[in-house]
Amino acid sequence: MNIYVLLKRTFDTEEKITLSNGKINEDGAEFIINPYDEYAVEEAIQVRDAHGGEVTVVTVGNEEAEKQLRTALAMGADKAVLINIEDDVENGDQYTTAKVLSEYLKDKDADLIIGGNVAIDGGSGQVGPRVAELLDIPYITTITKLTIEGQNVSVIRDVEGDSETIETQLPLLVTAQQGLNEPRYPSLPGIMKAKKKPLDEIELDDLDLEEDDVEAKTKTIEIFLPPKKEAGKVLQGDLADQVKELTGLLRSEAKVI
Amino acid sequence: MARKVLVLGEVRDGSLRNVSFEAIAAAKTISEGGEVVGVVAGKEVSGLAEALIRYGADRAVTVEHDDLGQYTSDGFSQALLAVIESESPEGIVMGHTALGKDLAPRIAGKLNSGLISDVTSLEEAGGNLVFTRPIYSGKAFEKKIITEGLVFITIRPNNIESLQQDSGRTGETSSLSVEIKNLRTIIKDVVRKASEGVDLSEAKVIIAGGRGVKSEEGFAPLKELAEVLGGAVGASRGACDADYCDYSLQIGQTGKVVTPDLYIACGISGAIQHLAGMSNSKVIVAINKDPEANIFKVADYGIVGDLFEVLPLLTEEFKKLKVSAN
Numbered sequence: 148m149n150i151y152v153l154l155k156r157t158f159d160t161e162e163k164i165t166l167s168n169g170k171i172n173e174d175g176a177e178f179i180i181n182p183y184d185e186y187a188v189e190e191a192i193q194v195r196d197a198h199g200g201e202v203t204v205v206t207v208g209n210e211e212a213e214k215q216l217r218t219a220l221a222m223g224a225d226k227a228v229l230i231n232i233e234d235d236v237e238n239g240d241q242y243t244t245a246k247v248l249s250e251y252l253k254d255k256d257a258d259l260i261i262g263g264n265v266a267i268d269g270g271s272g273q274v275g276p277r278v279a280e281l282l283d284i285p286y287i288t289t290i291t292k293l294t295i296e297g298q299n300v301s302v303i304r305d306v307e308g309d310s311e312t313i314e315t316q317l318p319l320l321v322t323a324q325q326g327l328n329e330p331r332y333p334s335l336p337g338i339m340k341a342k343k344k345p346l347d348e349i350e351l352d353d354l355d356l357e358e359d360d361v362e363a364k365t366k367t368i369e370i371f372l373p374p375k376k377e378a379g380k381v382l383q384g385d386l387a388d389q390v391k392e393l394t395g396l397l398r399s400e401a402k403v404i
Numbered sequence: 405m406a407r408k409v410l411v412l413g414e415v416r417d418g419s420l421r422n423v424s425f426e427a428i429a430a431a432k433t434i435s436e437g438g439e440v441v442g443v444v445a446g447k448e449v450s451g452l453a454e455a456l457i458r459y460g461a462d463r464a465v466t467v468e469h470d471d472l473g474q475y476t477s478d479g480f481s482q483a484l485l486a487v488i489e490s491e492s493p494e495g496i497v498m499g500h501t502a503l504g505k506d507l508a509p510r511i512a513g514k515l516n517s518g519l520i521s522d523v524t525s526l527e528e529a530g531g532n533l534v535f536t537r538p539i540y541s542g543k544a545f546e547k548k549i550i551t552e553g554l555v556f557i558t559i560r561p562n563n564i565e566s567l568q569q570d571s572g573r574t575g576e577t578s579s580l581s582v583e584i585k586n587l588r589t590i591i592k593d594v595v596r597k598a599s600e601g602v603d604l605s606e607a608k609v610i611i612a613g614g615r616g617v618k619s620e621e622g623f624a625p626l627k628e629l630a631e632v633l634g635g636a637v638g639a640s641r642g643a644c645d646a647d648y649c650d651y652s653l654q655i656g657q658t659g660k661v662v663t664p665d666l667y668i669a670c671g672i673s674g675a676i677q678h679l680a681g682m683s684n685s686k687v688i689v690a691i692n693k694d695p696e697a698n699i700f701k702v703a704d705y706g707i708v709g710d711l712f713e714v715l716p717l718l719t720e721e722f723k724k725l726k727v728s729a730n
């Protein structure tokens with residue numbers, strides 16, 4: 148089976164976020180594989196181990212994403228591809244990323260493409276369904292279980308807490324929801340092997356795309372942090388008094404009840 | 405610039421979700437004096453068209469088909485694309501719900517258009533429509549504009565205020581017949597867990613429990629308080645994973661994103677993935693026995709203590725207030 152994983156390098160949002168010059172300050176920040184894409188990598192490896200084939204991890208980004216790609220290789224993916232469009236494209240959005248990914252994937256005869264359901268930084272959840280549409284293959288978002296038998300696929304999808312059992316066929320794109328699996332940590336031998344696995348880098352040119360073809364349709368004009376909340380009021384004193392004070396505050400100060 | 409804007413009304417249990425009315429309000433702003441057209445797709449939905457008009461749509465179009473009884477991406481995209489083809493809109497608004505998240509990017513992909521997802525507010529500023537949305541798990545916000553083509557957005561429920569319902573408002577309703585074919589994904593079974601009663605994403609008051617609730621029975625005092633306040637019960641992942649409650653109650657990045665007026669977090673530590681789903685709440689109260697718990701950093705009011713002692717007292721106090729208010 149020919150399996151592709153869409154992987155995004157993201158800012159670790161557990162970290163403190165600050166701005167510098169109107170942009171998110173990335174100096175010294177921790178970058179990770181988007182957590183939902185870790186589930187995607189794990190699932191791809193499990194499917195390959197059960198059905199044979201190959202797992203290729205693909206990222207649209209710059210050189211710094213090599214680290215996350217190597218981590219995916221160390222987990223067990225077979226190949227990695229970095230589509231580096233940093234020098235070619237000034238302004239990108241989800242349209243850009245999806246267009247680039249689909250141009251790359253269109254002649255790869257992928258049986259299964261797995262992405263995350265959302266990136267924890269950009270947070271739009273657009274890229275998976277957009278790519279499937281551009282490739283004209285079916286997709287199922289926010290899945291928590293994947294079973295493949297021959298060409299037949301059965302999936303459990305999380306829909307705001309309800310679960311749907313859906314049947315479909317390969318080729319297919321799915322996006323991972325938490326609960327799909329427990330991603331493995333790269334093992335030491337895995338890390339050693341990953342160093343020798345292929346990590347190809349390609350550019351816009353290699354995809355026969357021009358900058359105009361992928362130009363963003365939206366633009367970020369400002370980034371800001373939420374107004375700093377005043378330190379909350381931790382109530383003091385006898386518990387019964389605290390409770391009285393709280394109901395009083397909710398009524399008179401916060402006016403929510 | 406006056407625009408024609410489509411709003412996809414979302415049906416649940418036979419009626420429209422509130423977010424659809426909020427979407428009409430957003431569409432009004434985007435239309436800049438143009439026309440707002442409500443769209444409802446489903447098996448039998450013609451009765452719902454009027455509601456879209458009462459909440460501010462100028463017209464409504466219904467698309468009925470046996471294959472639209474349940475949402476599938478293939479079915480609904482064919483329905484919506486048929487409406488888009490016949491109406492040629494300049495804008496589209498949907499809720500950022502499971503349905504909108506699944507459908508909108510596909511439509512945007514098909515139309516080669518931009519899409520701004522999970523919008524929490526919008527305004528007209530300096531000749532531009534400016535959309536604000538949370539990024540970095542809610543720790544920051546960005547303002548975005550559409551630079552080319554369709555103005556296409558999904559809105560986060562409970563953030564944009566819907567217009568007052570006007571029962572006297574009238575408008576044309578029409579139906580569009582569509583052909584639905586080649587459904588590539590078939591829904592075999594749906595296990596509905598989403599709790600009856602108040603829709604968590606639309607609730608004004610939420611009492612949420614975490615691992616600190618300690619058992620299924622431990623949710624009882626939360627339910628009592630929710631009842632007194634007319635609110636809903638929610639949970640952290642920790643409580644769901646420990647089987648204290650169902651996953652449909654989960655709030656956070658992988659669960660529901662909520663923006664109630666009042667959020668009371670009980671025995672929840674305040675992990676970033678949880679905060680991503682509730683930090684926009686208007687007022688946050690934390691009850692936790694650990695004074696260092698992260699949840700106190702986002703809370704407006706905190707009580708350091710055992711939730712099993714605090715909640716019954718709180719419920720009693722609210723009951724008293726209610727009696728004296730009546």
Ligand SMILES: Cc1cc2nc3c(=O)[nH]c(=O)nc-3n(C[C@H](O)[C@H](O)[C@H](O)COP(=O)(O)OP(=O)(O)OC[C@H]3O[C@@H](n4cnc5c(N)ncnc54)[C@H](O)[C@@H]3O)c2cc1C
Pocket residue numbers: 153154155156181183184205206207208232233236237238239240241242243244245261262263264265266267268269270271272273274275367
């Ligand atoms: C040249 C360039 C310039 C950019 N400039 C900006 C900018 O100025 N401001 C800004 O906010 N953003 C910018 N971006 C990033 C872009 O807007 C989005 O971050 C990106 O398209 C993904 O959207 P998202 O974060 O909403 O991911 P989502 O749609 O939420 O991601 C869902 C899933 O899609 C897949 N996916 C997402 N992104 C990638 C990727 N890059 N590679 C592989 N798989 C992926 C993953 O599986 C992920 O889990 C730029 C991107 C490019 C390529």
Ligand SMILES: Cc1cc2nc3c(=O)[nH]c(=O)nc-3n(C[C@H](O)[C@H](O)[C@H](O)COP(=O)(O)OP(=O)(O)OC[C@H]3O[C@@H](n4cnc5c(N)ncnc54)[C@H](O)[C@@H]3O)c2cc1C
Pocket residue numbers: 182183325613614615616617639640641642643654655656657658659660670671672673674675676677678681691692693694697709710711712
């Ligand atoms: C990719 C990913 C996605 C995730 N998505 C979500 C999500 O959507 N939603 C979510 O909630 N989490 C999510 N998580 C999990 C998250 O990281 C935390 O593990 C989870 O939120 C912890 O739940 P908790 O606060 O209930 O438990 P804990 O962190 O164990 O906290 C329990 C708290 O209860 C307090 N406590 C204990 N007993 C009492 C008592 N008697 N009275 C008062 N206080 C008491 C303790 O002091 C403690 O602070 C996600 C994680 C990952 C990796």
